[in-house]
Amino acid sequence: MNRETIRLEHDDGILWLTLNRPQMLNAFTVQMAGELVDAFGQASDDDSVRVVIVTGEGKGFCAGMDLGKEGNPFGLDERQKPTLADMERRFNDPDIANGVRDTGGRVALAIMGCKKPVIAAVNGPAVGIGATMLLSMDIRLASDQARFGFVFGRIGITPEACSSWLLPRIVGVSQALEWFYRADVFDAQEALRGGLLRAVVPAVELRAQAERLARSFIGGRSAVSAALTRQMVYSGLGAAERDRAHKLESLGVFYTSQKDGKEGVAAFRERREPQFTSMPSKDMPPFYPW
Numbered sequence: 001m002n003r004e005t006i007r008l009e010h011d012d013g014i015l016w017l018t019l020n021r022p023q024m025l026n027a028f029t030v031q032m033a034g035e036l037v038d039a040f041g042q043a044s045d046d047d048s049v050r051v052v053i054v055t056g057e058g059k060g061f062c063a064g065m066d067l068g069k070e071g072n073p074f075g076l077d078e079r080q081k082p083t084l085a086d087m088e089r090r091f092n093d094p095d096i097a098n099g100v101r102d103t104g105g106r107v108a109l110a111i112m113g114c115k116k117p118v119i120a121a122v123n124g125p126a127v128g129i130g131a132t133m134l135l136s137m138d139i140r141l142a143s144d145q146a147r148f149g150f151v152f153g154r155i156g157i158t159p160e161a162c163s164s165w166l167l168p169r170i171v172g173v174s175q176a177l178e179w180f181y182r183a184d185v186f187d188a189q190e191a192l193r194g195g196l197l198r199a200v201v202p203a204v205e206l207r208a209q210a211e212r213l214a215r216s217f218i219g220g221r222s223a224v225s226a227a228l229t230r231q232m233v234y235s236g237l238g239a240a241e242r243d244r245a246h247k248l249e250s251l252g253v254f255y256t257s258q259k260d261g262k263e264g265v266a267a268f269r270e271r272r273e274p275q276f277t278s279m280p281s282k283d284m285p286p287f288y289p290w
Contacts, residue, residue, distance in 0.1 A: 005032040007057070008039060013050040013218050014211065015043050015116075022058030027066035028129045030075040033103035037110040044114040047279040050223060051214040052114065054137060055121040055207070061146065062130030067155075074157075075103060104129040104161030111136040112162075112234045115227035115280045117217050121210035122146045123203065127185060132161035135170060138230070140196060141210050143203040146188040148196065153183035169237055171195040220267075222260040224278040228252050228288065235290065248290065255285030 009016040017039055019026035043049045056062060067073045077099025090096045097106075111118055111133070120134045122142040127149040134140050150167070152159050159167075159180060167176040175194045179186075188200040201209050217226065232252060236245045253261075260278045267274035 001035060001038045003035050003039070005029060006035050006039060010048065011211075013048070014214050015046075015049045015052045017043075017052055017054045019054070019056045019062055021066075022056075022060070024066060025060030025063035025125060026056045026058070026130070027063045028104070028133075029066050029069075030103055033107050036107045040107075040110040040114045043116055045281045047223070047281050049116055050218045050226075052116050052118045053121055053210050053214055054118065055210070056123050058124075059145075060124040060130075061122045061126040062128075062133070063125055064128030064130050064149075064151070076100060102160040104132055107133055108136040108162040108166070115230065115284075117214075117226055117230060119210050119214055121206050122148075122188075122197075123206055125149075125185070127151055128155075129161055132159065132163040132167075134196075135161070135163055135166035139198050139213065141206060141213070142188045142191065142197050142200050143206045144188055144200055145203050146191070146200075147185050148188070148191045149183070149185035150179045151183045151185065153181065165238070220273045220276075222256070222264065222274075222276040222278060223280055224260055224276075224283050225256055227280040227284065228256065231288065248287075251285065251287045255287070259283065 005019070005021055007018040007020045009018070017036075019032070021027060021029075021032070040052070043052050065074060069075065072078055077095070080095065080099055082096065082100045086096060087100070091101075117139075118137040120137040120140040122134065122140060124143065124145055125147045126134060127147070128151055131148050131150055150159065150163070158164075167179070170176075171179075171194050179194070188197065191197045192200050199209070232245070232248050235248065256278075260274075260276045263276055264274045
């Protein structure tokens with residue numbers, strides 16, 4: 001895919017994914033959504049990628065949806081009259097996928113479906129989809145110049161990008177609803193207090209801090225273990241069955257113990273760094289995807 005709205009840079013196991021419309025504070029478009037979905041799909045199966053770090057070019061992370069489009073500003077097909085049954089039965093039908101499903105949600109599902117850890121390095125304003133896309137990333141670091149806003153009430157729509165499901169799980173129901181109801185833009189310290197962020201750092205240190213965290217996920221760590229763990233956690237967030245986690249974990253340990261697990265135990269006994277060889281592109285166990 002020809003990428004015009006994002007930039008990808010590989011750095012020894014880290015994929016830096018940069019939103020790249022700096023003249024528009026990296027405002028989100030339908031084209032950007034497609035490029036993000038494609039990039040996360042490729043990263044998921046690229047064994048040279050161990051961690052993805054997402055940031056923005058210039059002064060902003062993402063200023064929300066670019067609302068300059070004529071017609072429906074979100075790129076939706078108003079000729080349709082979709083029902084919940086349509087969404088359930090025709091989820092991947094092109095008319096529904098391209099004309100009804102929110103583009104931020106498609107990106108969120110692609111991020112959560114990725115087999116690699118994802119870190120957000122929020123360098124500036126993250127508003128609307130700029131804020132909600134962060135929720136499907138595993139860990140969020142922010143510059144002290146970052147701002148956040150779940151501003152949907154101000155523009156007359158509802159939350160998107162799976163945020164009504166993700167935000168309460170990250171910060172709690174009360175805090176999530178307060179931010180949705182207020183629809184205000186707030187600073188990084190409020191985001192930190194509310195539980196949205198792991199840390200707030202000086203702008204000049206953001207990239208280095210994100211890289212340091214990413215490197216801690218790579219050396220001497222099993223890529224397949226990380227991939228399975230990430231997918232187990234996201235699957236378990238919505239599981240209604242109490243025993244589902246035990247079932248998935250049992251199968252996970254059963255299969256990983258036969259290759260990387262043996263190497264990890266041998267390295268522990270021999271007091272050396274493990275040399276894991278399993279790769280997410282070809283060594284995921286047969287029960288995945290579940």
